[in-house]
Amino acid sequence: MQAYIEGRNINLTFRPPNRGPVRALRGFDIDIGEGEFLSIVGPSGCGKSTFLNVLLGLLRPDSGELTMRGRRIAGPGSDRAMVFQEFGLLPWRTVQNNVELGLELKGVAAVARRKISARLIEMVGLIGFETHYPHELSGGMKQRVGLARALATDPDVLLMDEPFAALDAQTRDLMQVELLHIWQAARKTVLFVTHQIDEAIYLSDRIMVMTKRPGRAKKIFAVDLPRPRDYEMRVTPRFNDLKLEIWHTLKDEISV
Amino acid sequence: MAHAEGRNLGLVEAEDGAGRQSFVERHRQLLLGCLAVALFFAAWQAVFLVVPFNPLFISKPSLIAKALLDLIASGQLLDDLRVSAIPFFYGFTAAIVVGVAVGIVMGWRARVGYALDPLMTALYASPLVALAPLLVVFFGVGVAGKAIIIFSLAVFPFVFNAYAGVRAVDPLLINVVRSLGGSEMNLYLKVILPSTLPYIVAGARLAVGRALVGVLVAEFFAASEGIGYAIARFGDLYALDRMFACILTVMVIAVALTEAVRWAERAAFPWRSGQ
Numbered sequence: 001m002q003a004y005i006e007g008r009n010i011n012l013t014f015r016p017p018n019r020g021p022v023r024a025l026r027g028f029d030i031d032i033g034e035g036e037f038l039s040i041v042g043p044s045g046c047g048k049s050t051f052l053n054v055l056l057g058l059l060r061p062d063s064g065e066l067t068m069r070g071r072r073i074a075g076p077g078s079d080r081a082m083v084f085q086e087f088g089l090l091p092w093r094t095v096q097n098n099v100e101l102g103l104e105l106k107g108v109a110a111v112a113r114r115k116i117s118a119r120l121i122e123m124v125g126l127i128g129f130e131t132h133y134p135h136e137l138s139g140g141m142k143q144r145v146g147l148a149r150a151l152a153t154d155p156d157v158l159l160m161d162e163p164f165a166a167l168d169a170q171t172r173d174l175m176q177v178e179l180l181h182i183w184q185a186a187r188k189t190v191l192f193v194t195h196q197i198d199e200a201i202y203l204s205d206r207i208m209v210m211t212k213r214p215g216r217a218k219k220i221f222a223v224d225l226p227r228p229r230d231y232e233m234r235v236t237p238r239f240n241d242l243k244l245e246i247w248h249t250l251k252d253e254i255s256v
Numbered sequence: 257m258a259h260a261e262g263r264n265l266g267l268v269e270a271e272d273g274a275g276r277q278s279f280v281e282r283h284r285q286l287l288l289g290c291l292a293v294a295l296f297f298a299a300w301q302a303v304f305l306v307v308p309f310n311p312l313f314i315s316k317p318s319l320i321a322k323a324l325l326d327l328i329a330s331g332q333l334l335d336d337l338r339v340s341a342i343p344f345f346y347g348f349t350a351a352i353v354v355g356v357a358v359g360i361v362m363g364w365r366a367r368v369g370y371a372l373d374p375l376m377t378a379l380y381a382s383p384l385v386a387l388a389p390l391l392v393v394f395f396g397v398g399v400a401g402k403a404i405i406i407f408s409l410a411v412f413p414f415v416f417n418a419y420a421g422v423r424a425v426d427p428l429l430i431n432v433v434r435s436l437g438g439s440e441m442n443l444y445l446k447v448i449l450p451s452t453l454p455y456i457v458a459g460a461r462l463a464v465g466r467a468l469v470g471v472l473v474a475e476f477f478a479a480s481e482g483i484g485y486a487i488a489r490f491g492d493l494y495a496l497d498r499m500f501a502c503i504l505t506v507m508v509i510a511v512a513l514t515e516a517v518r519w520a521e522r523a524a525f526p527w528r529s530g531q
């Protein structure tokens with residue numbers, strides 16, 4: 001049986017002008033189940049973000065197969081949406097107009113857009129900030145807008161590229177809790193890239209540890225913590241055992 | 257003058273004081289600027305109290321002011337300005353449209369940029385004013401000829417500023433729009449143009465000055481009316497008071513247009529933090 005999202009033997013080499021080629025992915029395999037929350041952790045520059053961009057349809061691999069529901073991914077599509085680490089909000093657009101961007105590009109009428117954005121702005125807790133510009137928001141609020149924008153087009157798969165890395169520790173904790181709430185309500189498939197093992201365990205069903213560049217899957221861990229999860233789980237022995245195990249797998253790949 | 261030292265106190269204190277500041281304190285910058293202008297004219301006038309005055313070679317503010325009032329009263333000044341405004345409008349509008357389009361495509365399409373950059377730089381640096389007589393021969397002495405000279409001077413700040421602006425576009429925003437299914441046209445309209453806009457407006461400030469030079473040059477060479485023609489004709493007639501009155505008018509217009517662009521710059525970009 002084919003997985004919801006299936007990647008087989010994906011290879012991708014960057015060829016920047018005036019510099020040597022960089023092999024980002026080599027023989028990369030992945031299987032993602034429908035509705036699954038899968039995290040990818042790996043050393044910096046291992047190709048995690050590269051794979052997200054391939055899945056998003058912004059990068060084309062040199063070879064290999066990547067399918068979703070059995071269909072080959074050939075470009076961006078409204079069944080996938082990304083939440084970017086640096087938010088990627090258009091600074092000249094208000095919160096509301098940022099949230100509506102994807103709908104606008106799809107040609108959704110203004111009235112319908114307004115309805116959807118109003119609901120999502122409420123969901124991410126930004127009521128009262130509809131007419132604010134991004135520079136008037138804190139980092140956490142900006143990423144709430146980023147999340148609402150990604151959800152606005154109602155994608156099946158949410159790609160998150162270190163979405164909370166630019167936030168302070170407390171805001172990050174809070175955002176993780178809220179993300180789980182939203183994920184449980186919306187039941188999206190989530191592919192979450194992070195550097196933080198804690199974050200990966202707390203959020204995920206499974207965690208893929210990648211090798212250093214050129215990246216491929218080194219080991220996959222199932223997180224058998226019950227859901228709904230709460231903050232206190234982070235101090236349980238099971239959580240910490242898993243954290244240690246993942247750390248040992250990861251640390252051989254990290255070179256300083 | 258209790259708040260004269262307000263700047264040295266905390267920010268809150270200074271803001272509290274703002275409401276109670278006197279008129280002079282609130283408009284200090286403007287008033288000082290005006291004072292300098294007034295002193296300049298006073299000094300000009302004063303020089304001729306000691307230096308012998310020959311109206312054939314120089315004029316003085318009192319005569320210029322009188323000439324200005326005469327020109328306004330007779331309606332001549334307004335007629336000339338109206339005549340000059342039309343090619344200015346056409347030339348400047350065309351400069352915005354063509355300059356922004358060319359600059360954006362040069363910035364976004366690397367090969368177009370490589371191809372056009374040397375040519376544009378050469379044209380920008382060349383003394384286009386010297387080509388004005390040629391342009392007049394080609395396009396005549398009417399609105400079209402003037403507009404083309406104005407266009408050729410004003411277009412380059414738009415080209416180069418739009419070009420620089422595009423290269424400063426955040427690639428992340430491009431990816432955001434692409435990932436949400438945006439087309440090439442969406443990229444231009446929803447990312448590239450808006451993020452380039454501040455550069456374009458900054459270019460407009462430069463272009464205004466060059467366009468005004470274009471008006472004058474065009475009308476020096478070939479015109480029978482317009483403010484540039486008026487300056488040239490009064491100069492030929494040694495009517496220096498009226499010539500200076502016209503020059504002064506152009507200066508005031510230049511300052512007004514530049515300030516208008518500045519104001520537009522502040523008002524149009526509420527998303528920019530700071531200032």
